[in-house]
Amino acid sequence: MTKIKNMEEFAALSGISRPTVSKYFHDPDSVRPTTRARIEEALERFDYRPNIYAVNQNRKLTKNIGIVVPYLADPFFAEIARYLEQSCIAAGYRPFLFSSHGEQKLENDILDGLQSMKPAGVLLAPLGRISDRAAIEKFCADVPTVLFDSNLDGLGAAFVGSDNFSFVSQTVEYMTRTGEPPSFFEMRTPANPNANRRRKAYVAVMERLGFEPHIIKVDGKGWAFEEIGHRGAMKVLEERGLKTDSVLCSNDRLAIGFLAACFELGIRVGRTDECTLRVASNDDHPFAKFTCPSLTTAAHDYDNVAGRSVETLFELIENEGKLNSRTETLFPARLVLRDSA
Amino acid sequence: MTKIKNMEEFAALSGISRPTVSKYFHDPDSVRPTTRARIEEALERFDYRPNIYAVNQNRKLTKNIGIVVPYLADPFFAEIARYLEQSCIAAGYRPFLFSSHGEQKLENDILDGLQSMKPAGVLLAPLGRISDRAAIEKFCADVPTVLFDSNLDGLGAAFVGSDNFSFVSQTVEYMTRTGEPPSFFEMRTPANPNANRRRKAYVAVMERLGFEPHIIKVDGKGWAFEEIGHRGAMKVLEERGLKTDSVLCSNDRLAIGFLAACFELGIRVGRTDECTLRVASNDDHPFAKFTCPSLTTAAHDYDNVAGRSVETLFELIENEGKLNSRTETLFPARLVLRDSA
DNA sequence: TCTATGTCTTAACGCGCGTAAAGTTTTTAT
DNA sequence: ATAAAAACTTTACGCGCGTTAAGACATAGA
Structure with a gap:
């Protein structure tokens, strides 16, 4: 099993030109089935993967999605994050999870760092009252962002939460x-x-x-x-x-x-x-x-809140960051009767 | 406030040559105090930040650190992750948090994705019994890894956990x-x-x-x-x-x-x-x-487990991924008397 | 003041991949 | 079978930055 250094080398070994291989990695369906088969065959033999940094440098939009929650030690957010992560992966994106840990400075730092990751989109559950509105507004202007769980009036391309x-x-x-x-x-x-x-x-x-x-x-x-x-x-x-x-x-x-x-x-x-x-x-x-x-x-209607959040974000991404108008989607609660009342 | 496209442009605006600016971002102390001041002055005026993808492509070692826990919806891991994250940030690294959500496939996928991120190091709390030993072993061979919380005999450069x-x-x-x-x-x-x-x-x-x-x-x-x-x-x-x-x-x-x-x-x-x-x-x-x-x-002695984990990882990173021998550090428990017994 | 050392500038190459243009081959349709 | 369309190959440039080498310059010590 030879170690492959780059796409050039892999292309040579698979008998396909590099631009075609590049095209394949961008979208496997964009190449002819026979060439796709040849590439995938070589892929099994040689276990090559494109350098994500080189890829992301040259694409204006990465496949990264940021997920930001206010407090991850709260299992509520951990659960919803889990759902969001899996939805992103299923859609071919790379989710990155961050927690603001209840601190404004950290929330700002996370958004700052996220911005330099050029993410395709961000799912943001802001801290709320102590969020730095100006910072979030600035962030949302540059990055397609869907707010969830807690709404900040007018910020983000959409809000999805509970009623x-x-x-x-x-x-x-x-x-x-x-x-x-x-x-x-x-x-x-x-x-x-x-x-x-x-x-x-x-x-x-x-x-x-x-x-x-x-x-x-x-x-x-x-x-x-x-x-x-x-x-x-x-x-x-x-x-x-x-x-x-x-x-x-x-x-x-x-x-x-x-x-x-x-x-x-x-x-x-x-x-x-x-x-x-x-x-x-x-x-x-x-x-x-x-x-x-x-x-x-x-x-909470976990599934719907999380599901609609990612759906909205994907829609937003496909529309190149612009939606017709800012929508606010609220899902109703379901009463769960147990013993305390 | 002009938008700066790249380091070339920023260097010109700050009156310093690009290689020197590059050096500065690698280590601010590596340039003369006067030039450092000039760069930082320009930095305030123009708010430029190096493209992380271009940077990471050209450095063999990134400043990324992966943190992998088995189940983030367990507040225990959320808490420890918080500590680890903060320690990494304080040391100038970029932590990325992942949860295996209790699934072997996910753990493997995470390690896979992590590997292509060329992280400086990884803090891994493995799933344990259902972990894919072979996959983790392979991963540890390529990436400096410190195991914590749950030990897998012989894997990773070190283990830190509770006794x-x-x-x-x-x-x-x-x-x-x-x-x-x-x-x-x-x-x-x-x-x-x-x-x-x-x-x-x-x-x-x-x-x-x-x-x-x-x-x-x-x-x-x-x-x-x-x-x-x-x-x-x-x-x-x-x-x-x-x-x-x-x-x-x-x-x-x-x-x-x-x-x-x-x-x-x-x-x-x-x-x-x-x-x-x-x-x-x-x-x-x-x-x-x-x-x-x-x-x-x-x-658990949270602080010591988390603290020693990152210390060990940093040591490992500085030693270019090799430690003399695999150490296993166990911290004793502290009995907390409450009402149930 | 002069020298040795350290720091900077200029110029240039490389990283791995996206992407475009022009030409060639294969596939599809008639 | 032939023309048109689609997919491919070759060639080449660009992305933003790391890094190196040679030379210009600044600083410190004597």
Whole structure:
């Protein structure tokens, strides 16, 4: 097995001219079946692969796709990233995954580095409130970008995410239908714009149903939501600051902390008789099934959000970075009934 | 602000010759302070960055570092990846993160793609039992690689991980000291070699202490450990297959499932009087603090494992891919006492 | 001031591949 | 069978930068 240095050499060994071989690697269907067969035959014998740097230097558009999520230690994003990666690979692209780890500077650095990779496109789930709008806007002007999960008004060629109103209305209506209307438990200054939309949806739904909204805001910064939810819940529960016997958490990770606090304080959570509190939430986090009790929550339509995100990006790429208009696609939630409410 | 096309142009604008500018980007300290100042001054005015593809084509060694983990949806790996990424950036490298998502084919594909990136080095946490040994061996022959988290005998230039014996001996000794010696709860065919070492350590420690080991093996494949632990625990607990009032789970994710099952069955877990079962585990998963009850576990020395991994890789890179001999570094665990045992 | 050393400039080649033009061969259609 | 179309080969240039060699220049030490 000889080591092949470059395409010239491989072309010679396969008995095909280099430009034709080059054409083959760009699109195997663009050459005659007989020559394709000859190339692929040689390919098996010699195991040659074009130098990606030389290739990418000479193509104005690479086959790279950047995937950026705000916080990869959150399994929600890890899962969605997995789906996105696989979709990209299936479509013949090379996905590169980055996490902003909750930091603006890192998000900016990632976009910076991404730009010099000349990616065909980028799937970006921005940090949200703490994102550097100007930096992202500048990036989007140069690179075809689809925003997902959390929207930044007007940025990117399109946005694909979940319909926060659908989440909250389903959970609130369910809890109201089966018991007392819930209070809303959230962070005081949420990092994510979805959180704000959920609060607004909560207020709207409560008012529509003729109930007075109760919002419990807990302190805490960053992405350690479980910790924040736990600490906040301990405080609220110990101070008896809870006006209702049912609570809707803004998201599952806060709820995980909330439930842990309830457990520690001996508060029975659930919908059975011996329980004094019902807790529901939003997201259907991968771990929501294993909380104690298991968490009733509104599930993201993972598949559709991820699927539509990549579809939109591919469309964008084929249209050379321009879409007719910026679309915002929102998928509704699916209520998942478990034991906590 | 003019758009700069290439180094030639930037060199002209900065009043320095291109070769010198090239030298500067390779190592800013390799040029005279005055010229360095002139370049950096121009750099601020014109915002130019070398084309990474052209750069990487002409350097035999890039500044890229591959980070490969077996399953990114596990926050443990997400956390360690974060640390590794940051260390690489701090050292002036460009980390690229990949997850094998529990699949051998994907692991192989990732290594394949990585190889054509000509990375300076790779930090690889292999899938373990289902890894393609031959493929990894071939890869390691060409690319400076440090294995971490799970060891494959003889592969890679070095291994850095945790000392499974230390984990298990601490948890077993603690449980034995404070109550009944534990049974060991694990998957029948664990994906990870660490699991086998933990079982062996359990048996060894139990025998040393003069107790008979009890091993509970539950069925299940893949990386959905919580699910597997939950289902397995339900079965064991319902069938009253538990011989002891204390259980040591092979890892935290199994324990999360185990605790959920206990909760559902009304079994009180903990070390207080009204509890009938104690559960401990290994890893100190990011969520272990929020289980119900919170999980007593042996913590990885994250910082040291990650830190030593990158240190070793950098050393390896500086030695041009060769180390004197393959070292295996194991860091001991730290027992974290919480409420479950 | 002069020399030795270090740093810079100029000129030029190479990396591996994309791509275009012109000519040749093969395939398809009539 | 023949003409038209399609695919191929040859030749050659360009991409942006690494790198080298020769010579010009600047800096430091005496």
